[in-house]
Amino acid sequence: MKKIALATIAALGLTGSALAADMPVKAPKIAAPVVTNPWDIAFGAGVYSNYIFRGISQSNNGPSVNAYFEPRYNVNPNLQLYAGLGGWSIDFSNRPTAEIDIYGGIRPTFGPVAFDFGVWYYYYPKGECYNAAVPGECALNGNILPNTANNVIKKDLSFLEYFAKATWTVNDNIAVGAGYFYDDNWLNFGFDAQYVSGNLKLTAPSNWLPTGFGLYASGEFGHYFLGRTDAFYGNIRLPDYNTWNVGLALTWNVFTVDVRYYDTDLSQGECNAITSDFNATFDPGAFVPGVNGALGNAYGSKWCGQAYVVSLKADLTYGSNLK
Known part of the structure; x- marks a missing residue:
């Protein structure tokens, strides 16, 4: 009887072990890897009381609007490729319909230092040529200012620019930057130009x-190295110049309101030689020997002087603002 009981217990133990081994075991849950879309899109628009580019008004000291669209591809958290298309409303001497910006580049980041290397094409479509001394369309249009022999301008002012920029984010409150820009034929004047700048x-x-809400103050100081024009502009040496701006901006969500002061060290006569301002006025004090010819051609422009600009901008990215 004792042998039968022991046999029965042994059989039950084996059966229990076998059943336990055959029971399905629930696999532990494994978190799915987070898949981040490397593509993003930045876009925005702005309204400005004056469009000033490196110290010189591109909108006849009047209001301007702009917009841009910039697809981005993040290779990894420290490397971004991008291309963009933008535009500005302008009122410049050769009367183009707009400024169209076509650009692209690469943005590598090393710790607190962010770089930006790229190329930018400034396209000014449907301009008009003014130079009575040049046969064809230019002669038919005459001079921008009929009572001056000096203010001439080409139909096409488009040019290509290469640039390298760096920004060092010292901490949450301080960022320092610098940039170098090379233009192979600046505003189609016939010479290459260089612009260097620093900002804070x-x-x-x-x-x-x-x-x-956010609040920041920022400023920039830059220097333009210009050159000697081609025969269309009389083979004159355009002056190098300094430009600077400083401003205060208030941000809320995607919006920025900016109030900024701009200036250059260009005289009104030098400014007119660079811009061919159609609003230039005669001023004997604007005479610059070797730049604007005889004293009778001493016209001055106010496109390069002191200016205060108020702007309202909106800047968004699909990944941060719309998803």
């Missing part, structure tokens, strides 16, 4: 303002 941005601590 000071951002207010986040606890200074209500949630969602």
Whole structure:
């Protein structure tokens, strides 16, 4: 009897082990890898009381609007490729319909230092040529200012620019930047030009303002190295010049309101030689020997002087603002 009981217990133990081994075991849950879309799109628009480009008004000291569209591809968290298309409303001497910007480049980041290397094409479509001394269309149009022999301009001012920029984010409140820009035929004047600049941005601590708001001050100082024009402009040596701006900006969500002061060290006569301003006025004090010819051609432009610009901008990215 004792042998039968022991046999029965052994049989039950073996059966229990076998059944336990055959029971399905629930596999532990494994978190699915997070898939990040490397593509993103930045876009925005702005309204400006004056469109000033490196110290010189491109909108006859009047208002301007702009917009841009920029697809981006993030190779990894520290490397971005991008291309863009933008445009500005302008009022420049050869009367183009707009400024169209076509650009692209690469943005590598190394710790707190961000770089930007690329190429930018400034396209000014449907301009008009003014130079009574040049046969054809230019002669038919005459001079921009009929009572001057000096203000002439080409139909096409488009040019290509190569650039390299760097920004060092010191901390949440301080960023320092620098840039180098090379133009192989600046504004189609017939010479290559170089522009170098440095900038500083000071951002207010986040606890200074209500949630969602930001405040920063920023400024830039730049220098343009120009050259000698081709025969169309009389083979004159255009002056190098300094330009600077400083401003204060308030941000909320995707919007920025910016108030900024601009200036250059160009005289009104030098400014007119560079811009062929159709609003230039006669001023004996604007005479610059070797730049604007005889004293009778001493016309001055106010496109390069002191200016205060107020702007309202909106800048968004699909990944941060719309998803």
